[in-house]
Amino acid sequence: xxxxxxxxxxxxxxxxSREILPRDILEDLFARLKEVExxxxxxxxxxxxxxxxxxxxxxLPITIKDNICTEGLKTECCSKILVNFRPPYDATVVAKLKxxxxxxxxxxxxxDEFAFGSSTExxxxxxxxxxxxxxxxxxGSSGGSAAAVAGDEAVWALGSDTGGSIxxxxxxxGVVGLKPTYGLVSRFGLVAFASSLDQIGPITxxxxxxxxxxxxxxxxxxxxxxxxxxQVPDYTGSLGKGAKxxxxxxPKEYFxxxxxxxxxxxxxxxxxxxxxxxxxxxxxxLPHTQYAVPVYYIIATAEASSNLARFDGVQYGYRASSDExxxxxxxxxxxxxxxxxxxxxxxxxxxxxxxxYDAYYLRALKxxxxxxxxxxxxxxxxxxxxxxxxxxxxxxxxxxTQDPLKMYLSDIYTISVNLAGIPAISIPCGxxxxxxxxxxxxxxxxxxxxxxxxxxxxxxxxxxxxxxKPKL
Amino acid sequence: xxxDKETVKYVAHLARIELRPEELDKLCRQLHDILGFIDQLSxxxxxxxxxxxHILPICNVLREDEPRKSLSPDKxxxxxxxxxxxxxxxxxxxx
Numbered sequence: 001x002x003x004x005x006x007x008x009x010x011x012x013x014x015x016x017s018r019e020i021l022p023r024d025i026l027e028d029l030f031a032r033l034k035e036v037e038x039x040x041x042x043x044x045x046x047x048x049x050x051x052x053x054x055x056x057x058x059x060l061p062i063t064i065k066d067n068i069c070t071e072g073l074k075t076e077c078c079s080k081i082l083v084n085f086r087p088p089y090d091a092t093v094v095a096k097l098k099x100x101x102x103x104x105x106x107x108x109x110x111x112d113e114f115a116f117g118s119s120t121e122x123x124x125x126x127x128x129x130x131x132x133x134x135x136x137x138x139x140g141s142s143g144g145s146a147a148a149v150a151g152d153e154a155v156w157a158l159g160s161d162t163g164g165s166i167x168x169x170x171x172x173x174g175v176v177g178l179k180p181t182y183g184l185v186s187r188f189g190l191v192a193f194a195s196s197l198d199q200i201g202p203i204t205x206x207x208x209x210x211x212x213x214x215x216x217x218x219x220x221x222x223x224x225x226x227x228x229x230x231q232v233p234d235y236t237g238s239l240g241k242g243a244k245x246x247x248x249x250x251p252k253e254y255f256x257x258x259x260x261x262x263x264x265x266x267x268x269x270x271x272x273x274x275x276x277x278x279x280x281x282x283x284x285x286l287p288h289t290q291y292a293v294p295v296y297y298i299i300a301t302a303e304a305s306s307n308l309a310r311f312d313g314v315q316y317g318y319r320a321s322s323d324e325x326x327x328x329x330x331x332x333x334x335x336x337x338x339x340x341x342x343x344x345x346x347x348x349x350x351x352x353x354x355x356x357y358d359a360y361y362l363r364a365l366k367x368x369x370x371x372x373x374x375x376x377x378x379x380x381x382x383x384x385x386x387x388x389x390x391x392x393x394x395x396x397x398x399x400x401t402q403d404p405l406k407m408y409l410s411d412i413y414t415i416s417v418n419l420a421g422i423p424a425i426s427i428p429c430g431x432x433x434x435x436x437x438x439x440x441x442x443x444x445x446x447x448x449x450x451x452x453x454x455x456x457x458x459x460x461x462x463x464x465x466x467x468x469k470p471k472l
Numbered sequence: 473x474x475x476d477k478e479t480v481k482y483v484a485h486l487a488r489i490e491l492r493p494e495e496l497d498k499l500c501r502q503l504h505d506i507l508g509f510i511d512q513l514s515x516x517x518x519x520x521x522x523x524x525x526h527i528l529p530i531c532n533v534l535r536e537d538e539p540r541k542s543l544s545p546d547k548x549x550x551x552x553x554x555x556x557x558x559x560x561x562x563x564x565x566x567x
Contacts, residue, residue, distance in 0.1 A: 293509075316552065330485075345487050346483050405505050405506055
């Protein structure tokens with residue numbers, strides 16, 4: 001068994017006892033990449049001849065999504081407009097990882113351009129494949145991170161989640177993915193998409209790795225004004241506590257038309273398992289659920305249109321040639337941005353423009369309050385809320401690319417969490433008959449990641465789903 | 473709501489994105505569909521609801537106005553498509 005197949009906590013044990021050296025892990029990862037990466041395409045700029053010597057590795061390697069700044073290492077958000085961008089500094093999460101003795105893997109994970117997408121089909125480097133079936137998408141936007149972890153091309157990884165971009169690919173690829181509470185993890189050095197929704201989080205092979213990684217990257221950062229100044233608990237302390245007595249809310253709005261019948265069966269069985277483990281569950285209501293997707297596509301695109309104004313050919317990345325400034329901007333952005341990025345920037349600019357601001361942006365912010373209130377009400381009586389992560393398993397490559405609205409609706413179960421700012425995890429909980437993974441989503445109140453890890457770990461340790469690997 | 477070509481053209485200009493005629497047509501159709509979907513929000517009564525501009529109870533994050541270490545001009549300009557000395561260089565703005 002190659003070292004690339006182990007979890008991070010298993011490898012930490014082996015490193016500590018000096019059974020292995022960091023370079024041994026890197027050697028096995030590189031061997032795996034040579035073997036399967038040409039088919040999976042989980043990495044943005046992988047070339048076999050670009051593999052560095054494993055000798056320089058100082059610690060356990062981690063794979064980083066292409067929108068998180070790594071000093072000196074290309075960070076292009078899988079967009080032509082950021083071509084050749086080498087950040088002059090590390091994102092806070094990267095600095096924290098280095099300080100904890102974790103080393104940054106020299107290749108970065110593929111993603112939808114600027115995290116705009118649910119399938120990783122919007123990358124300028126091409127589509128990542130789902131390791132469980134190469135004809136299917138890995139989900140997105142952190143599809144590269146999730147596929148790399150699922151296919152043992154990474155030990156663990158970081159992704160970012162604005163509307164489901166960690167949880168949905170984790171679900172599609174059969175791995176663990178956490179979107180932390182807004183404000184728990186510093187966004188400094190994460191290339192901004194929608195600043196009021198974005199969070200960086202772990203994508204891992206099991207719940208223990210997710211707890212360890214969340215502990216490393218969390219905490220107050222004066223460089224992020226939305227970072228919350230409070231003590232970070234030891235999340236590994238939540239593991240092994242079981243699910244006995246936990247109160248689970250099951251929102252009826254998530255079990256309606258559009259939910260795939262096989263996914264529903266798998267989720268029902270998972271809920272039965274949790275009941276068997278001593279949790280109590282009851283149907284609850286989140287009445288504004290149906291408005292989450294429309295609210296999201298106003299707020300997220302409005303914020304994106306503002307954040308992406310900085311890509312104008314002046315400070316970094318691509319510049320089109322022109323003698324006139326405004327024309328240079330327009331050509332640079334026309335040639336540098338992909339189709340989905342243009343669509344979102346224009347939609348967001350529209351929602352913020354004079355005459356439409358009140359009808360769209362302001363109204364969306366108000367409905368966002370209603371969505372948050374729904375969660376607050378349920379969390380007064382329940383410890384967590386459990387739903388499917390996605391209404392369907394992974395879909396076929398190309399199936400939704402011609403219909404943006406259909407693609408947007410694939411995030412219907414994950415978006416509310418970002419709007420409400422709460423944490424949520426996706427863990428593997430079974431397979432469809434075709435052999436595609438299904439994810440279970442567990443949500444909790446703000447800064448209560450401990451309950452999430454507790455429930456997720458109890459379920460995982462009493463099932464075998466996380467141990468099943470794709471055949472590549 | 474219906475969104476016409478002129479509006480999309482104008483918004484694209486505000487967003488500083490040049491659109492080819494076929495891109496404009498396609499975008500018009502797609503934005504029409506997306507806005508039609510978003511219009512379900514207008515069925516909600518939100519008169520009494522406060523907007524959630526921010527989800528955390530954070531306001532006015534301030535720090536002491538003291539000089540701190542920052543990037544050197546060389547480091548900051550390293551990714552510039554075009555530079556002159558310690559400046560970003562752009563096409564002429566003033567005649």
